[in-house]
Amino acid sequence: MFSQGNAGASAYARVGVETGVMGADPHRLILMLYQGARQAIAQARMHLQQGNIGPRGEAISKAMNIIAGGLQASLKKDVGGDLALRLDALYNYMVRRLLDANLEQSEAILIEVDRLLATLEEAWIGISDQVAKRAAQGAPDAQR
Structure with missing residues (x-):
């Protein structure tokens, strides 16, 4: 399905991301999570438009995992x-809406969640x- 050149580019991209994560401060890591979730939503939108059901579901699942397992899990609710x-x-709302987007095949819901993430990303960059x-x-780093 993919050429060897594409596999090499994919491996190179993975190394770049892994290197970025290893050298990033906590603030940068959260920014990378916002960007990753938004990128997954963009992929889901593309797959929705193309009628690719499986890849759409995978992209939405990836966005949900980033939000719940990354952004939400990083919250320090005690402080x-x-x-x-x-x-x-x-974050709970966003995950539920992404599930709705997948079930309803709704680009409007994907756009809604992307806009919420964009607003939070913008605020995060602002601080x-x-x-x-x-x-x-x-x-110590600013508490979330």
Whole structure:
């Protein structure tokens, strides 16, 4: 199905991602999770438009796993207060909506979740200066 050249490019991309993860600070890792979830949703939309049921489901599952197993699992609810609890509820909502998107074959729902993730990603990027200042001062990373 894929040529050897494509396999090589895929392996190269995996190494790049793994290297990025290994060298990333916690703030960057969360950003990478947002980007990965959004990329999976973009793939799901493409597969939905092309009628590729299996790959669409795989892409949606990947986005759900990133949200629940990465973003939601990284929340520190014991120290994050109301913000962490609200993010937890929002991540639950997103996972449910992605399940709905798959069942209903709904691009509109995929767009809705992508927009929510884009808003959170934008906010996360917006606090990067504060995180960098705290790191330079030797303070612990900002709590989520």
